[in-house]
Amino acid sequence: MAEPAPWTPWRAVVAVGVVSLAADMVYEGMRAVAGPFLGSLGASALTVGLVTGAGEAVALVLRLLTGPWADRSGRHWALTVTGYAMTAVCVPLLAVAPFLGAAGLGVAAALILLERTGKAVRSPSKSALLARMTAQTGRGRGFAVHKALDQVGAFAGPLLLAGALAVTDRYWPGFALLAVPGVGSLLLLAQLRRRVPSLTRPEPGDEAGDEPGDGEPRGLRATVLGAGLPRVFHLFSLAAALTTAGLMTFGVISYRMVDAGVVDAAAIPLVYAGAMAVEAVGALATGELFDRWGPRVLLLVPVLTAAVPLTVFSDRLGLVVVGVVLWGAATGVQDSTVKAYVAGLVASARRATAYGVFAAVQGVGALGGGALAGALVTSHRSLLVAVVGALQVAAAALLVLTSRSVRPA
DSSP: OOOOOOOOHHHHHHHHHHHHHHHHHHHHHHHHHHHHHHHHTTOOHHHHHHHHHHHHHHHHHTHHHHHHHHHHHOOHHHHHHHHHHHHHHHHHHGGGGGGSGGGHHHHHHHHHHHHHHHHHHHHHHHHHHHHHHTTTTOHHHHHHHHHHHHHHHHHHHHHHHHHHHHHHSOSHHHHHHTHHHHHHHHHHHHHHHHHSOOOOSOOTTOOGGGSTTSSOOOSHHHHHHOTTSOHHHHHHHHHHHHHHHHSOOHHHHHHHHHHTTSSOGGGHHHHHHHHHHHHHHHHHHHHHHHHHHGGGGGGHHHHHHHHHHHHHTOSSHHHHHHHHHHHHHHHHHHTTHHHHHHHHHSOGGGHHHHHHHHHHHHHHHHHHHHHHHHHHTTTOHHHHHHHHHHHHHHHHHHHHHHHHSSOOO
16 A cells, blocks of 8 residues: 655644644643532542642653653654543543542542643653654744644633533533544544654754764653753753743732732633633744744743733733733743744754753743742732842843854754
8 A cells, every 4th residue: 555645844733733722622621620520529629729730740740751751762653642642531531420429539530630641741742743843834933833723722622611511501511522622633643643754863963962862861860850951951941931930820810800800700711712812823923033033032021021910910901901911922932932942952852851851840930930929919019020020031131141052043
């Protein structure tokens, strides 16, 4: 049987984006109602916090292991498919939990943690594969298109769950319905694997010593700290962690909106949906600029981030809306264009490792930023603004340093 004709780079990039769109419908739909769903099974607020918090920690920390695993084994496609399959299976199975009696809560918690494990399994490998696919499309444009499609799924999944819940007044029909996009993501991923040539060989121009297994640092230090990765990569990861810390979670932002009486609680999902739309547009715009101007465009991130607490925590609705727009734009760049830059900082044979380390460092920044904002937003907003501003000055300095140390593409 003749081999199927390979897809063009752009077709492959869009296909990966559609896979992410479908998978995001599944897991973002679940995350939108995870708290009240667990509560309906008898979970306390503490249990909900422990389960969802542990899930996010697993999704980030395990990448420190799955990234090096992909680079050493060369099994980027296998890990990508396995991770997506875990999401496609675990989330629809949540529909069974309400019918299991006392065991339902334990089963639901386990399925949520397994789904987040799937995210950790696939993410470094998927990003490394996408970096190779976008070599001919322009990495900024390619990652931006992928992020925009990803955000469509992040928007559609919660709406699908909300609609199913409104019609049935039950959570399980919505979870069962999410099997459809889950299966669709796996079918398209299988076709993508057949139509895209091998992307695991080192790129032309990579140094020989960067090939998997050839002088690669091993052991705990190499796994956790990314030993052997370029110094400029670690500096850029620190800069990204500082900007991530300044971009406090939407949970903190929405809490302040409702607590101050600026936005009604029922309108918060609409505000969040608007932020997701801005995030998609911001990713597309900066991806194009990145391919034209290089890493200098990333200097926009600390500027936008510094302005977020000045506006989003205002008592005036107009300024709050401006703050949400700035938050969405900065988050869009953080989640797309920075990955394109990482691809240019690290040899292809170690990109999955780099993406795992990068995600973990960003996770530390997010944890610190969330704690900082939570502690100061109610009574010490001026201090919060000052601290975030100082963090962004440091981030901008690191970005200037890294952009000068990398030759133009």
